[in-house]
Amino acid sequence: MLKRMVLVRMESNLMVLAPPVGRDRIISDFPKWYTPEACLQLKDHFHRQVRAACQEQRTGTVGLKVSKVVVLGDLYVGKTSLINRFCKDVFDRDYKATIGVDFEIERFQIAGVPYSLQIWDTAGQEKFKCIASAYYRGAQVIITAFDLADIQTLGHTRQWLADAQRENESGSSFVFLVGTKKDLLSGPACERTEMDAVHLANEMQAEYWSVSAKTGENVKAFFTRVAALAFEQSVLQELEKGSCHAQIRAGASISIRREESSVASQEGASGSSPGCC
Amino acid sequence: MEKKPSPGKEEGEGGEEEEEEEEESGPEGALGKSPFQLTAEDVYDISYVVGRDLMAITGDSRDVATRVTQLQFKIVRILEMLEALVNDCNVTVEELRMERDSLRKEVEGLRSEGQPPNTEEVNPGTNKIVVDLTDPNRPRFTMQELRDVLHERNKLKSQLLVAQEELQCYKSGLIPLNNSQLARRDPQALVTSPSSSKGGKQEKTIIRKLFSFRSGKRT
Numbered sequence: 001m002l003k004r005m006v007l008v009r010m011e012s013n014l015m016v017l018a019p020p021v022g023r024d025r026i027i028s029d030f031p032k033w034y035t036p037e038a039c040l041q042l043k044d045h046f047h048r049q050v051r052a053a054c055q056e057q058r059t060g061t062v063g064l065k066v067s068k069v070v071v072l073g074d075l076y077v078g079k080t081s082l083i084n085r086f087c088k089d090v091f092d093r094d095y096k097a098t099i100g101v102d103f104e105i106e107r108f109q110i111a112g113v114p115y116s117l118q119i120w121d122t123a124g125q126e127k128f129k130c131i132a133s134a135y136y137r138g139a140q141v142i143i144t145a146f147d148l149a150d151i152q153t154l155g156h157t158r159q160w161l162a163d164a165q166r167e168n169e170s171g172s173s174f175v176f177l178v179g180t181k182k183d184l185l186s187g188p189a190c191e192r193t194e195m196d197a198v199h200l201a202n203e204m205q206a207e208y209w210s211v212s213a214k215t216g217e218n219v220k221a222f223f224t225r226v227a228a229l230a231f232e233q234s235v236l237q238e239l240e241k242g243s244c245h246a247q248i249r250a251g252a253s254i255s256i257r258r259e260e261s262s263v264a265s266q267e268g269a270s271g272s273s274p275g276c277c
Numbered sequence: 278m279e280k281k282p283s284p285g286k287e288e289g290e291g292g293e294e295e296e297e298e299e300e301e302s303g304p305e306g307a308l309g310k311s312p313f314q315l316t317a318e319d320v321y322d323i324s325y326v327v328g329r330d331l332m333a334i335t336g337d338s339r340d341v342a343t344r345v346t347q348l349q350f351k352i353v354r355i356l357e358m359l360e361a362l363v364n365d366c367n368v369t370v371e372e373l374r375m376e377r378d379s380l381r382k383e384v385e386g387l388r389s390e391g392q393p394p395n396t397e398e399v400n401p402g403t404n405k406i407v408v409d410l411t412d413p414n415r416p417r418f419t420m421q422e423l424r425d426v427l428h429e430r431n432k433l434k435s436q437l438l439v440a441q442e443e444l445q446c447y448k449s450g451l452i453p454l455n456n457s458q459l460a461r462r463d464p465q466a467l468v469t470s471p472s473s474s475k476g477g478k479q480e481k482t483i484i485r486k487l488f489s490f491r492s493g494k495r496t
Contacts, residue, residue, distance in 0.1 A: 019445035100427040105438055131424050 018107065018114050024220065027110045030232075031225040034218065035194075038201035038208035040174060040229060046111055050235045054111035060238040066105065066116040067230045068138050072160040073145035074153040075124030078180040081213035082145065083121050086223045091214050098123040100131040106223070110231045117141075117227055129163075136167035140230050141174045148179040148193050148210065154200065161204055174229055175206035178222065182212040317363050324356045418487065425483045 030046050033039035046054075053059050071079045080098050084090050087104040102121045107114065120139075122132035136142075142164045146153040157177060165173070179197050182190060194210060201208040207225075211218040304322035307315070331352075334345050408415050418426070446452045 019442060019449055019451065100423060101431070103431060103434070105435075130420065131427065134424075 021107045021109045021114070025106065025108045027108060027224055027228055027231075028112075031221060031228050033207060033225065034209040034222070035198060038177070038198040038206065040207040046228075047232055047236065049239060050232050051111065053235055053239055054113050057113075058239075059113050059235050060241070062231070062234045062238050063114045065234055066118045067140040067234060068120065069117050069141040069143060069226065069230070070120045070122060070136055070139040070164060071143045071145060072122055072132075072136075072157075072164055073124055074147070074150075074156050074160075077124065077145050077147040077150070077153050078213050079124065079145050080121050082178070082180060082211060082219065083119055085213040085216055085219045087119070089216075091216075097125055098128075100128050101135050106227070108227050108231070110228060113231075113235075115227065115231045115234070117223075117230065133163060133167065136164045139164060139168055139173050140233065141176065141226055142168075143176045143178055143226070144204075144206070145178045145180055146197070148181050148190060148197075149184045151193065151196070154179070154193070154197055157200070158204065161206075174226070174233070175204055176222075176226065177201040177204060177206040177208050179208075179210045180213065182210045182217055183215045315359075315363055317360060317367070320356060320360050320363055323359075324353070327352055327356075422483075422487060426487060429483050 030044055032044055033042070036042060045051075071083060073079055075097060076095060080096075080102070081091060083104055084092070087106055098121055100123055104119045104121070106117045106119060108116065120135050122135065123129075142161060144157040144160045144164075146157050161175060177197060177200065179193065185193070190210065194208070197210075198208050200206075209218060209222045209225075211222055213219060304326045307319035307322040308326065310319055328349075331345050331349050334341060406416075443452070
């Protein structure tokens with residue numbers, strides 16, 4: 001979505017510039033997994049090619065890209081709370097069912113490159129499924145959430161994932177399984193549920209995380225991990241398209257922008273108005 | 278009871294000359310009527326006519342007289358049964374007529390009271406519900422309306438985020454002020470829904486339309 005915005009801005013001779021991101025949205029080292037027993041990749045550094053591309057600013061349109069993340073799961077497992085803790089750093093005790101869908105946009109700077117996630121919060125209530133499911137398409141990341149204190153919600157994540165995968169090409173999305181409300185459980189109780197969850201995560205080819213929106217435990221680390229994995233995939237896809245091609249395009253757009261902005265300022269100085277249609 | 282002429286017809290009768298005058302529309306006429314249109318009076322007329330004829334026969338012969346007397350009792354019995362049937366039928370009709378009138382009054386009463394009490398008794402059929410418009414928790418919008426409102430809300434939210442970001446760019450000096458006019462030329466709406474946008478003008482009014490309907494209802 002932002003991608004479109006920025007491209008539109010380019011057409012209207014604006015500089016492609018985004019305001020700086022918050023310090024806690026800057027990712028320079030590759031974020032770690034939660035448990036090695038259920039994680040999407042074990043390495044603790046960016047892919048060599050990705051690192052190089054970022055340093056040489058050969059990331060093409062990745063900086064303009066907004067990756068789509070969908071959060072699914074039963075009602076009252078805390079999907080909205082999880083997103084609100086990360087995006088707004090707040091926690092509301094009162095339960096308010098999400099109607100249909102909502103979204104937040106989080107901007108990052110990863111390995112020096114701007115990157116954005118559009119996080120879609122979906123309603124867990126059955127009656128809104130027909131509306132929310134229309135937003136599953138094109139998800140780079142699928143997050144299935146369950147309540148660590150309600151084992152039934154863990155079993156249902158399988159169905160939620162199937163629903164989301166039906167709308168996406170198989171294997172095209174990263175899958176995360178997230179246990180919420182970690183603060184409600186004692187250490188041993190949490191570990192017992194985690195064992196089941198890790199087992200299911202492996203079946204689903206998902207990465208497992210335990211979080212608490214109330215205390216904020218692991219919330220930032222989780223989304224940072226999500227952003228880094230999505231970013232790396234985006235850059236690799238861009239490089240696959242042809243690094244040469246991407247380089248030329250990036251170079252060309254920069255030079256065009258410079259030209260046009262200078263033209264625009266000249267026009268402004270001479271008083272001739274640029275056509276408004 | 279067999280020999281009573283109908284009271285309505287007594288007025289026109291001249292006492293002695295009963296027979297001749299009544300032949301056309303008098304007691305004899307009751308025999309020509311459809312059995313389903315008979316009244317109790319008609320039955321009395323018939324019994325009078327039959328009784329009179331029997332009397333005439335008994336005057337001729339004794340042998341005949343005993344037979345006719347036997348016959349007479351039978352005829353009386355038939356007439357009694359007929360009387361009972363006709364009376365019963367008329368009572369039923371009268372009961373039904375009263376029932377109809379009272380129901381008619383009830384319907385008129387409910388109609389004049391207005392719709393609300395009436396709707397509660399309406400059975401709309403399977404898979405349908407009756408909505409009480411005064412219930413604050415009643416369902417208000419269809420799924421399609423909700424879908425449209427969410428689509429529009431998402432669009433507006435993304436526009437807001439873009440505007441906020443742009444504002445931040447100006448505030449931090451990333452975009453020089455002389456570019457501001459060009460920034461305003463950026464009219465393209467952002468689409469964040471799964472489906473592509475439809476007619477722009479119509480979409481802009483969905484939320485307003487739905488909520489103005491609600492506020493209109495309240496006043």
